[in-house]
Amino acid sequence: MDAIGRRRWAIAEGYIPSQSSFSDRTLISHETACILNATDREAHVQITVFFADREPIGPYRVTVAPRRTLHLRFNDLKEPAPVPRDTDYSSVFESDVPIVLQHTRLDSRHAEVSLLSTTAYAEA
Numbered sequence: 001m002d003a004i005g006r007r008r009w010a011i012a013e014g015y016i017p018s019q020s021s022f023s024d025r026t027l028i029s030h031e032t033a034c035i036l037n038a039t040d041r042e043a044h045v046q047i048t049v050f051f052a053d054r055e056p057i058g059p060y061r062v063t064v065a066p067r068r069t070l071h072l073r074f075n076d077l078k079e080p081a082p083v084p085r086d087t088d089y090s091s092v093f094e095s096d097v098p099i100v101l102q103h104t105r106l107d108s109r110h111a112e113v114s115l116l117s118t119t120a121y122a123e124a
Contacts, residue, residue: 003039005098006122011091013103014049016075018085031074031083033093033120036100037064045095049074049083057081064099093120 016031037043042065048058060077064070074083074091083089093101101120 003098005036005038005100007095007098009093009095009099009101009120009122011093011101011103011120014074014083014089014091015087016083016085032104033072033074033091034102034104035062035064035070035072035093036102037066037068037070037097038100039097040066041097042066043095043097043099045093045099047077048092048094050090050092052088057083059094 011033014031033047035043035045042063045062045064046059047062048056049060050056057080060079062070062072077083093099101122103120
């Protein structure tokens, strides 16, 4: 398969609600970056998180195996610091091989769960 994707992506919209109506992990409010690595090499991805009122946090580092996908919850990022809840943020992903990135948010602050999904912006 020919390589697909880009090496640099941005998700301009980010927000993790601190509250959830459910305790089941699948229904806890969260943000996810769905990363597809369709290449034959590991993807070494660095993530930087930007804020309106403070310096960026990062880089967070993740590896996506060849020909695999990783659904990475921003809620699970701990090093160099947890991504703050109830705070607007944006993120930039930089990879050493082409990847495809999609953003998803599950907001379960109310029993009527909301789901949002968008494709991130890729730098050509």
